[in-house]
Amino acid sequence: MNVTSPQNTLLSIENLTVGYGERIIQQDINFTVKKGSIFALMGGSGCGKSTLLKSMIGLLPPQNGDFLVKGENYWKANKNHRVEIARNFGVLFQSAALWSSMTVGENIALPLQLFTNLSASMIQRLVEMKLGLVGMSHAINLYPSELSGGMKKRCGLARALALDPEILFFDEPSAGLDPITSKRLDDLILNLRDGLGTTIIIVSHELPSLFTIADDGIFLDAETKRPIAHGSPRALRDNPPCALVNDFMHRQTVQNPK
Amino acid sequence: MKVNKKSSLPPQPPEWTLKFENNKPILILNGDWLAKNNNIPQLPVDIFKNCSTDISVHINTDRLGSWDSGFVVFLWDVKNLATINGISIDKDNLPVAAQQLVGLLNDKKPEPTLPPKYQFRPLYDLGEWTINSLNSLGVTFQLFIFALKGVFKFLMGRSYMRLNDLLRDIRAAGPSALIIISVVNFLMGSILAFVGAVQLRKFSADAYVANLVGIATVRELAAVMTAIVISGRTGGAYAARIATMQGNEEIDALKVFGIPVTEYLILPSMLSLVITMPIMYLYACLMSIFGGLIVSILMLKVSVIGFLYQTFGAVPFNQFIFGGTKTVAFAMFIGVSSCYIGMKSGRSAADVGVAATKAVVAGIVGVIALDAVFAVLADIIGI
Structure with a gap:
């Protein structure tokens, strides 16, 4: 795990336990995310990556532990303050989660209409630009039901970018995308990070994508319900700390998970 | 940024x-x-x-x-x-x-795809509406036939329908709806008795309040009110459930496996209504007569025995058969139409709401239209 100076730390997870009801999904999670970094949440299917992400974006209160955003304890803040903190978040959901009763343009315009006092023409220009960034300008008047899975995902990303968030959360961004679109998305993620210093938390199984873009990460294990490795996906691939991580990073059949 | x-x-x-x-x-x-x-x-x-x-x-x-x-x-x-x-x-x-x-960003802003412009073509629209309506009617009838075939296969023990699904739907359509059926029909009987008492008293005919409540309830209101409540409650839920399954590609998965959708989805829905609605109808009659009885005791000071004797004297048994037959027809209509609307819905969340609304509207309008048909038939056969 990279050592970061407190000033450079944007997000911090301390002894976090997440789960549903009394069922623990992951526990003893500790890590920090540097400002401007791309942090990967890795692990096999069902290990709790998405559950941890849900807890980080405010959808699932943790059972224990703290989640700090710029030093502020997110889950211990009052509800209004939590909403204020979350205004810095942009989330791309696994299914894109576009609102089906609105056109793509309206999907992106809605947060701008609700949370800014921009004029209608400025909102329109911003919507066009955000869609342009993801290569979906032509879809501004289309409904989500008229789009393919990949197109929905790109429009979902444009919506996540609507309020210029400081932190972007991606849940399986490349899942279901063709290699070219996937590569374009990787480039866009790198551009957002390099150009604008956006911090990105990414849940993904796409190893080539993770090796290309992520510079730090954590590996969760479903068996022990704990993180078993910290570090960038490239470092974990080159120097795996255990057989499970080695098998995961090299796409091998797990011989002995323990 | x-x-x-x-x-x-x-x-x-x-x-x-x-x-x-x-x-x-x-x-x-x-x-x-x-x-x-x-x-x-x-x-x-x-x-x-x-x-x-x-x-x-x-x-x-x-x-x-x-x-x-x-x-x-x-x-x-x-x-x-x-x-x-x-x-x-x-x-x-x-x-x-x-x-x-x-x-x-592209060098040149691409032209957005514009939504299709509405053109005023009344003849074309009327023709399209007629064809679509006939098509819907045909498909609904086809579904009904398939469902009947499913019943036959079920009786022969060769159906794809799972007994658990049927029991779940029966529970949702019957016992879970008892409270609303009780309230609606009790109030309906009370209102009938109240209005009847006020009006018939003018002609010193208030002794016939029990007849009024009995005949109106058994012949018309219990069946229609029960069907309307079930259409709004259960029909809407069936349409929404099937529309959601459509959105999740669950129906596609059934088709790919070769599982007949009519047997797997429509049959339990329709059968659950056919089984529960006649029972609900009898229960509704009871609640409505009970409502009439309470109001009659309070307003007309009649005895319980006297009211019941008067009621059942006025309502021959064939009226119950007539009312029960109507509820079976209403049940088949609500079951098939709500499932059809669910299956024809789009795949988005908004489409689920549209399907539920359509199913409720179609159910209520269809029940009243069917009731009119039954009224004419009853007149012809002299019930």
Whole structure:
């Protein structure tokens, strides 16, 4: 795990336990995310990556532990303050989660209409630009039901970018995308990070994508319900700390998970 | 995209100037370009009219302050107009981040796909509506036939329908609806008795309140009110459930496996209603007569025995058979129409709501229309 100076730390997870009801999904999670970094949440299917992400974006209160955003304890803040903190978040959901009763343009315009006092023409220009960034300008008047899975995902990303968030959360961004679109998305993620210093938390199984873009990460294990490795996906691939991580990073059949 | 360059000075408004130095065009961008300030300028369409296509436009950002998405929006306008006029832009002086983002944007804004324009074609629309309606009627009837075949297969023990699904639907359509059926029919009987007592008293015929409540309830109201309640409660739920399954590709999965959708989905829904609604009808009759009894005791001081004797004397058994037969027809109609609407729905969340609404409306209108047909039939056969 990279050592970061407190000033450079944007997000911090301390002894976090997440789960549903009394069922623990992951526990003893500790890590920090540097400002401007791309942090990967890795692990096999069902290990709790998405559950941890849900807890980080405010959808699932943790059972224990703290989640700090710029030093502020997110889950211990009052509800209004939590909403204020979350205004810095942009989330791309696994299914894109576009609102089906609105056109793509309206999907992106809605947060701008609700949370800014921009004029209608400025909102329109911003919507066009955000869609342009993801290569979906032509879809501004289309409904989500008229789009393919990949197109929905790109429009979902444009919506996540609507309020210029400081932190972007991606849940399986490349899942279901063709290699070219996937590569374009990787480039866009790198551009957002390099150009604008956006911090990105990414849940993904796409190893080539993770090796290309992520510079730090954590590996969760479903068996022990704990993180078993910290570090960038490239470092974990080159120097795996255990057989499970080695098998995961090299796409091998797990011989002995323990 | 947050503010990229921070300055301790108060925010300066964004300004642009196009200058020519030795015939070389220079676009000077000064100030803070922040979308949140709502002051990003619009570029005139003819900005590059005096520029030569041989020489690229140089961008000067020496006095550029903070910037965010608003700056990128403006730069995209510059890029677009430059492309339209065949002029190249020298972007080297732009901040690297802005260069990267502008690089992702198309040279020319693509034309958005416009929604189809509505054309006023009354004859065409009428024809289309007629064909669609006939088609819907045909498909609904076809589903009904398939469901009947399913019943036969179920009786032969060769159906795809799972008993658990049938029991779940029976529970949802029957016991879970008892409270609302009780309330609606009790109040209906009470109102009938109250109105009847007030009006019949004028003719000293208040002894016939029990007859009025009994006949109206058993012959018409218990069946219709129960069907309307079930249509709104259960029919809407069936349509929404099947529409959601449509959105989740669950129905596609059934089809791929070769499992007949009519047997697997429609049959338990329809059978559950056919089984529970006649029972609910009898229960509704009971509640309605009970409501009439309470009001009659309070207003007319009649005895319980007297009211019941009068009621059942006025309502022959064939009226119950008639009412029960109607509820079976209503049940089949609600089951098949709500499932059909669910299956024909789109695949989005909004479509689920539309399907539920359509199912309720179709159910209520259909039940009343069917009731009218039964009234005519009853008249013909002399019930």
